[in-house]
Amino acid sequence: MGTLGTALTALHMEFSNELTYAPSMALRHANQAKLENDGMQVLSKEDTETLEQCRSMCKSGLWPPLIVKFDSREGYTVEANAAIKDMTLIAEYTGDVDYIRNRQNDDCDSMMTLLLAADPSKSLVICPDKRGNIARFINGINNHTSVGRKKQNVKCVRYDVKGECRVLLVAIRDIGKGERLYYDYKGYEHEYPTHHFL
Numbered sequence: 081m082g083t084l085g086t087a088l089t090a091l092h093m094e095f096s097n098e099l100t101y102a103p104s105m106a107l108r109h110a111n112q113a114k115l116e117n118d119g120m121q122v123l124s125k126e127d128t129e130t131l132e133q134c135r136s137m138c139k140s141g142l143w144p145p146l147i148v149k150f151d152s153r154e155g156y157t158v159e160a161n162a163a164i165k166d167m168t169l170i171a172e173y174t175g176d177v178d179y180i181r182n183r184q185n186d187d188c189d190s191m192m193t194l195l196l197a198a199d200p201s202k203s204l205v206i207c208p209d210k211r212g213n214i215a216r217f218i219n220g221i222n223n224h225t226s227v228g229r230k231k232q233n234v235k236c237v238r239y240d241v242k243g244e245c246r247v248l249l250v251a252i253r254d255i256g257k258g259e260r261l262y263y264d265y266k267g268y269e270h271e272y273p274t275h276h277f278l
């Protein structure tokens with residue numbers, strides 16, 4: 081949390097471990113998983129309980145073993161500070177929820193798709209520019225090289241959790257202490273340019 085605090089402070093961000101809704105952006109009511117164009121997978125009851133348990137563990141001070149480190153070429157990165165097992169919930173992607181249409185010309189490099197609605201005016205993104213957690217510091221793979229693709233050890237999944245869309249980052253294999261975390265920024269949409277990624 082110390083390394084995360086330093087990184088958040090440097091970016092003038094506040095810590096928030098949950099999605100936040102501001103009246104000038106999207107209201108919580110706008111986050112409806114049933115609006116997803118081809119439907120959104122529903123998180124099972126058992127996994128929802130696990131997610132809630134992880135959240136309460138964090139509230140009590142028990143965080144996953146992650147540290148934020150600055151790298152001269154990749155900027156902030158996230159590393160495992162102890163072994164992490166396959167299928168471990170790394171973090172929920174958090175930040176302010178806004179309509180995609182409000183962010184068409186936004187140069188924030190950390191926006192995450194939350195809802196792709198059949199009616200595009202209802203589509204939502206998570207914008208961790210003012211508030212967020214460790215998820216926004218996790219780097220992406222270069223989709224254009226086999227070396228880049230092999231680095232992936234985390235996947236990004238969107239779920240319908242009690243009717244609301246949520247984005248979770250989950251380990252897709254055992255991750256060793258000291259390993260840097262990477263996921264595919266192009267998991268749902270193919271717009272994020274990763275040609276220049278290491």
Ligand SMILES: C[S@@+](CC[C@H](N)C(=O)[O-])C[C@H]1O[C@@H](n2cnc3c(N)ncnc32)[C@H](O)[C@@H]1O
Binds near residue numbers: 153155218219222277
């Ligand atoms: C969501 S942020 C990740 C945290 C970021 N590194 C930082 O310093 O805030 C995405 C940005 O990180 C950088 N980035 C992510 N993955 C990278 C990689 N594999 N190689 C180089 N830069 C990367 C790019 O500048 C990208 O636009």
